[in-house]
Amino acid sequence: MSVDSQQCDPTRIACFLEGELPLDALTELQRHLDSCTSCQTQLDDSTATVAMWQSAAESLHDESIDMESISTVLTRGEADELAKHVTDDGVRRVVELLAPTDDPQMLGRIGSYEIAGVTGSGGNGIVLKAHDPALNRYVAIKVLAPHLASSGAARQRFAREAQAAAAVVHENVIAIHGVAESQGMPYLVMPYERGQSLQRRIDDNGPLGLIEILRIGLQMASGLAAAHSQGPSSQRIFFWPTESNA
Amino acid sequence: MLVHEPPETRESLLIQLRDAGNRESWFEFAAIYRPMVYRMARRRGLQDADAQDLAQRVLLSVAGSISEWKSDSERGRFRSWLARVARNAIIDTFRREKPDAAQGGSTIMQQLTQEPVPADDELEHEHRREVFRWAAKQVRWEFEDSTWIAFWLTTVKGKATSEVAEELGKSVGSIYTAKSRVMKRLQEKVQEHS
Known part of the structure; x- marks a missing residue:
């Protein structure tokens, strides 16, 4: 241990707080702080007021250490989609990444598609409602969630999922118009269907009746059978309950 | 038969918040106020789903007011405007939840009647705590x-x-x-x- 590290040096603490202390000096400071109670106190006091330290302790006391608990509580069973979408950080990040648009009614652009809004968000992706100006129709664009877009494995899975779904032609398996990438966001283009998810429907209306369960179950099974016989295997299935025969 | 809400209703808010700074403020606002109201409701005895619902109503009420905000104000004002609107929305929502004694009501309502509508110092205290939690999440x-x-x-x-x-x-x-x-x-x- 060097003589230096035994000496109290207020400027060294100030430098540390400014983030300007070189690594070797930091090691010296830490060694000094091992035993110098007056510098320990000085560091605490220079970092924040006693009231600030207390506020932090009091405010965070009931949280879990990784700060995940409350968000889990709050996203579970969220009934209203509006507030969910506008509070969802994944949605925010996707919206920030949209290219600018000239159309004041639109949020932005992905490729040549004009984005009109957000229609859903789930664990691995966000679904946008978009207008395809070339064919003058609305489409749904599923964007890989931003927190997954940096993962090679997630991107591969997303691409496989799209290929698997694109290979299947069946009325209960949603068609895939295309797959592309914009601003580092992989996305796939599907027909825009107005309707609600099965989850939403059960949340809103309670348990389904027997006839409904059988009808939807039949559609799922028939879509799965088509996927199994026509396409490569996929862990995820795009499924859309049709209402025509409801 | 299914009843679909028109997707346009929920898109309009994002359209109104085309300004990136305001959008940022809104997301920040929602991230802080939703758990804040949720916690206040839970402490008043509401169950998870009811507390979420109440927090949701506060956010929707504030979101519904956004069109009244005039964008020609100077920078930074949107956030303080949101805070003012939110204070009123929270007080209104908790008050509305409180039934007249003559109406009787559910257990939820009875629980709410036992606690007064939140006062400003409670709101301030809760807000500060929630800002800490939000900040901790941001820097974690x-x-x-x-x-x-x-x-x-x-x-x-x-x-x-x-x-x-x-x-x-x-x-x-x-x-x-x-x-x-x-x-x-x-x-x-x-x-x-x-």
Whole structure:
């Protein structure tokens, strides 16, 4: 241990707080702080007021250490989609990444598609409602969630999922118009269907009746059978309950 | 038959918030106020789903007012405007939840009648706590796990530095610098919001 590290040096603490202390000096400071109670106190006091330290302790006391608990509580069973979408950080990040648009009614652009809004968000992706100006129709664009877009494995899975779904032609398996990438966001283009998810429907209306369960179950099974016989295997299935025969 | 709400209703808010700064303020606002109202409702005895519903109603009420905001104001005003609208929305929502004694009502309502409508000092206190939680979430991933854990165990859990140092196999001095770095950043984030 060097003589230096035994000496109290207020400027060294100030430098540390400014983030300007070189690594070797930091090691010296830490060694000094091992035993110098007056510098320990000085560091605490220079970092924040006693009231600030207390506020932090009091405010965070009931949280879990990784700060995940409350968000889990709050996203579970969220009934209203509006507030969910506008509070969802994944949605925010996707919206920030949209290219600018000239159309004041639109949020932005992905490729040549004009984005009109957000229609859903789930664990691995966000679904946008978009207008395809070339064919003058609305489409749904599923964007890989931003927190997954940096993962090679997630991107591969997303691409496989799209290929698997694109290979299947069946009325209960949603068609895939295309797959592309914009601003580092992989996305796939599907027909825009107005309707609600099965989850939403059960949340809103309670348990389904027997006839409904059988009808939807039949559609799922028939879509799965088509996927199994026509396409490569996929862990995820795009499924859309049709209402025509409801 | 299914009844679909027109997708346009929920898109309109995002359209109104085309200004990136305002959008940022809104997301920040929602991230802080929703759990804040949720906690206040839970403390008044509401179940999880009812508390979520109440928090949702507050956010929707504020969102519904956004069209009244005039965008020609100077920068930074949107956030303070949101805070003002939110205060009124919270008080209104809690008050509306409180039934007249003559109406009787559900258990939820009875529980709510036992607690008064939130006063300004409660709102202020809760807001400050929620800002800390929000800030902690924001800065959490800027730090190595070991740095964060050192901060958490000493500052939040109140453990002795020497004990934490031993537990983590680190020197006492490095625990001091770790918690100081986190606290400094946390404080910056909190002040950035205030």
